[in-house]
Amino acid sequence: xxxxxxxxxxxxxxxxxxxxxxxxxxxxxxxxxxxxxxxxxxxxxxxxxxxxxxxxxxxxxxxxxxxxxxxxxxxxxxxxxxxxxxxxxxxxxxxxxxxxxxxxxxxxxxxxxxxxxxxxxxxxxxxxxxxxxxxxxxxxxxxxxxxxxxxxxxxxxxxxxx
Numbered sequence: 188x189x190x191x192x193x194x195x196x197x198x199x200x201x202x203x204x205x206x207x208x209x210x211x212x213x214x215x216x217x218x219x220x221x222x223x224x225x226x227x228x229x230x231x232x233x234x235x236x237x238x239x240x241x242x243x244x245x246x247x248x249x250x251x252x253x254x255x256x257x258x259x260x261x262x263x264x265x266x267x268x269x270x271x272x273x274x275x276x277x278x279x280x281x282x283x284x285x286x287x288x289x290x291x292x293x294x295x296x297x298x299x300x301x302x303x304x305x306x307x308x309x310x311x312x313x314x315x316x317x318x319x320x321x322x323x324x325x326x327x328x329x330x331x332x333x334x335x336x337x338x339x340x341x342x343x344x345x346x347x348x349x
Contacts, residue, residue, distance in 0.1 A: 190263045191222065192256035195342030196281040198229070203332045207283040208341045210244065210251055212324035213317050214267040214277035216349060221315040223344040224327050227304030230338035234302050238330050241295040241307065241315065243323040247287040248273060251280025259344065267347060276319055281341075291326065301333070 194209050201208070208226065213219045226239060253270035256279055271278030274287065294315060299305035309315070317325050327343055 189220065189346035189348050190266070191259040191344060191346045192266045192268070193259055193342055193344045194254050194256050194279050194281065195340070196254070197340050199282050199339045199341070200337045201282060201329065201333065201339055202284055203336060205286065205328065205330050205332065207244070207249060207251070207286060207326050207328045209279070209281055209327040209343045210248065210274050210324050211268060211279045211317070211343065211345060212274055212276050213319040215319045217267055218316055218318045218348040219325065220346040220348060221325060221343060222346055224307045224342070225305060226299070226339065226341040228301045228333070228335060228339050231301050231335045234300055235334045236298050237301050237333050238296070238298050239305055240293040240297070240328050240330050242291060242293040242326055242328070243317070244274070244287070244291050244326045245289040245323055247289045248275070248324065249283040249287040250285040252282045254279050254281040274324055291328070301335070
């Protein structure tokens with residue numbers, strides 16, 4: 188059975204730019220499967236649309252807040268992915284303060300109303316898979332700065348396979 192982990196940010200102030208909310212770069216020998224992604228905002232009472240994308244980022248990566256994956260099943264071992272600020276292989280981070288020059292390719296490009304939040308739960312055939320040999324990291328990103336920068340909650344649940 189695959190081991191499942193979550194990377195999240197709570198009550199985060201994002202940069203006034205396009206910003207990567209979550210980056211996960213698989214560790215060598217492991218495949219990750221993206222199972223769920225979400226974003227919500229707790230400080231705004233005004234209706235506004237916000238763009239969101241799930242995709243890939245090739246090196247060079249940006250600068251992130253280190254975020255260690257949390258296991259979703261208490262009996263599982265710690266994730267093979269560790270928190271780091273660089274986006275290097277085998278690491279994860281949140282809330283980029285600077286975006287790297289690496290190519291960003293969108294897979295899922297969507298919009299949501301900030302009053303409702305956004306939840307992506309793919310059916311099994313729609314899940315996204317990433318492996319270290321591809322030299323690509325998974326990213327969840329705001330492709331444009333949100334109107335309100337404060338009190339964002341977001342996360343990604345993924346499985347480690349292999």
